[in-house]
Amino acid sequence: MNRAAKLQNSKAILSPVWSRLSDVVIERGQGSFVYTSCGRKLLDFTSGIGVTNTGHCHPKVVKAAQDQVGKLMHVQMGIAYHEPVLQLAEELKTVVPKGLDQFFFSNSGAESVEAALKLARHATGKPNIISFQGSFHGRTIGAMSVTNSKNGYRAGYAPLMAGVHVAPYAHCYSMKGPLSGSFSPTNGQISGGHNANGQVNGGGSKLNSTQRAQTCGQSACCNEPLNQIENILATQSAPSETAAILLEPVLGEGGYVMPPRSFMKGVREICDKHGILMILDEVQTGFGRTGKWFGLEHFDIKPDILCFAKALSSGFPLSGIAASPEIQSKWVPGSHGGTMGANAVACAAATATLQVIKEEGLVEKAQVRGEQLRSLLHQLRERYPQIADIRGPGLMVAAEFYTQADDVRPFPNHDPRYAVKKGFTGALTKKCVENGMLLLNTGIHETVRFIPALNVSQEELELGFDIFEQSMKETLKEYYVERDTEARPPQQQVPFFMPLNDEQGGKKMRM
Ligand SMILES: Cc1ncc(COP(=O)(O)O)c(C=O)c1O
Numbered sequence: 001m002n003r004a005a006k007l008q009n010s011k012a013i014l015s016p017v018w019s020r021l022s023d024v025v026i027e028r029g030q031g032s033f034v035y036t037s038c039g040r041k042l043l044d045f046t047s048g049i050g051v052t053n054t055g056h057c058h059p060k061v062v063k064a065a066q067d068q069v070g071k072l073m074h075v076q077m078g079i080a081y082h083e084p085v086l087q088l089a090e091e092l093k094t095v096v097p098k099g100l101d102q103f104f105f106s107n108s109g110a111e112s113v114e115a116a117l118k119l120a121r122h123a124t125g126k127p128n129i130i131s132f133q134g135s136f137h138g139r140t141i142g143a144m145s146v147t148n149s150k151n152g153y154r155a156g157y158a159p160l161m162a163g164v165h166v167a168p169y170a171h172c173y174s175m176k177g178p179l180s181g182s183f184s185p186t187n188g189q190i191s192g193g194h195n196a197n198g199q200v201n202g203g204g205s206k207l208n209s210t211q212r213a214q215t216c217g218q219s220a221c222c223n224e225p226l227n228q229i230e231n232i233l234a235t236q237s238a239p240s241e242t243a244a245i246l247l248e249p250v251l252g253e254g255g256y257v258m259p260p261r262s263f264m265k266g267v268r269e270i271c272d273k274h275g276i277l278m279i280l281d282e283v284q285t286g287f288g289r290t291g292k293w294f295g296l297e298h299f300d301i302k303p304d305i306l307c308f309a310k311a312l313s314s315g316f317p318l319s320g321i322a323a324s325p326e327i328q329s330k331w332v333p334g335s336h337g338g339t340m341g342a343n344a345v346a347c348a349a350a351t352a353t354l355q356v357i358k359e360e361g362l363v364e365k366a367q368v369r370g371e372q373l374r375s376l377l378h379q380l381r382e383r384y385p386q387i388a389d390i391r392g393p394g395l396m397v398a399a400e401f402y403t404q405a406d407d408v409r410p411f412p413n414h415d416p417r418y419a420v421k422k423g424f425t426g427a428l429t430k431k432c433v434e435n436g437m438l439l440l441n442t443g444i445h446e447t448v449r450f451i452p453a454l455n456v457s458q459e460e461l462e463l464g465f466d467i468f469e470q471s472m473k474e475t476l477k478e479y480y481v482e483r484d485t486e487a488r489p490p491q492q493q494v495p496f497f498m499p500l501n502d503e504q505g506g507k508k509m510r511m
Pocket of ligand 1: 309
């Protein structure tokens with residue numbers, strides 16, 4: 001049997017539980033590209049879901065790991081210290097918010113969330129957790145119990161962890177449908193809250209759900225999600241029983257949604273007011289991805305516990321939490337731990353990763369490249385009005401396509417005559433693989449996300465954009481929706497894309 005046939009056969013002995021974008025076998029990776037066992041070269045705009053922020057196999061990370069492998073691979077943290085973990089803690093201290101300078105290390109993002117939940121319960125002596133609609137925190141029972149981004153992640157696994165209450169995240173038009181609870185749809189009365197700068201505004205805004213959908217964006221919020229947290233604290237989980245409020249600074253699996261600053265500041269204030277810990281899950285947003293070291297910097301807030309993983313070690317399994325010594329001191333020694341956490345090779349790779357991010361200015365690069373990518377997508381939207389929304393900070397960029405379901409709450413400035421069928425982005429991402437690029441979708445709507453390495457070059461970005469445009473054009477042929485006459489003015493032909501006008505001369509758009 002030849003090698004290709006052997007590999008093909010071996011696929012059958014892996015569990016089918018992993019859902020997978022493509023069937024290719026990746027043999028090696030370098031920078032923004034991966035190479036398959038069949039000799040294909042693919043541009044990687046997934047970065048292994050936000051892991052290879054320094055690109056595949058960055059030489060400095062490779063060297064640090066290789067050097068460490070030959071020296072010492074494993075010391076169990078309950079037995080002794082090792083140098084790489086101490087070096088990593090010192091390096092991390094320079095990038096996390098001041099005061100969050102004691103660390104616990106584990107292997108995966110889910111484990112970091114588990115650690116945060118356990119620490120919050122020990123530190124407060126309280127049982128309950130408030131999490132948010134659209135959130136993703138991992139696949140273990142605890143992390144899954146605070147995850148609300150898709151039925152599929154939870155279905156069939158009950159009973160889940162008790163004591164979890166779910167509040168709406170602040171992105172009204174992505175949530176599709178009116179918020180329930182204390183907001184009154186009849187008079188639109190909202191009391192209290194904060195304006196976009198995080199100042200208390202005395203409340204009393206009167207908005208109907210459509211106005212809210214138009215008002216609520218990244219720079220402003222109707223404050224209803226904050227009211228809903230207060231509502232939960234008044235009706236379901238008293239502050240005296242609530243250990244922590246847990247959230248992502250930008251929803252990852254929930255569709256790359258960045259909330260307004262006032263929302264994040266408001267959550268911090270609610271936590272302070274009621275003596276509740278704030279846990280920020282920066283597993284996907286951490287280490288430069290959003291154009292800042294951590295997403296929290298966009299909002300000028302400091303959590304009590306910070307979860308990190310993924311990009312920390314460029315692909316080695318390593319995660320952890322950061323908290324103040326005061327909070328960490330309440331964690332009963334021996335009540336948490338793990339055999340493999342803080343693996344020596346992973347820690348050495350992580351220290352090198354952090355140094356590369358600093359030396360190569362990758363946090364700033366993420367901002368610049370992110371701007372370029374969003375600008376290209378905005379130009380593309382002029383020609384393909386099926387794109388309803390372009391969003392996300394730094395190189396955490398999403399494009400959402402309009403479907404019939406969006407008619408319930410149309411996107412501001414979007415023409416609902418242009419829509420795609422459900423399943424479009426699934427087909428689009430597969431088409432991208434055919435055309436030479438790995439790209440993922442996210443959330444329950446038709447959204448694709450671009451997560452290239454932070455050191456992606458301008459040429460690679462343009463290549464990815466060209467592959468995306470070509471794939472979109474091909475996929476739209478099948479997934480373009482002919483809107484009914486009610487939605488479309490009579491006699492008007494709606495092409496599936498808008499042709500370039502003469503001035504553009506049919507040339508490719510560029511930054
Ligand atoms: C925000 C967030 N938290 C937690 C996790 C879980 O991480 P892991 O898959 O490493 O357990 C993820 C994974 O995508 C994530 O995006």
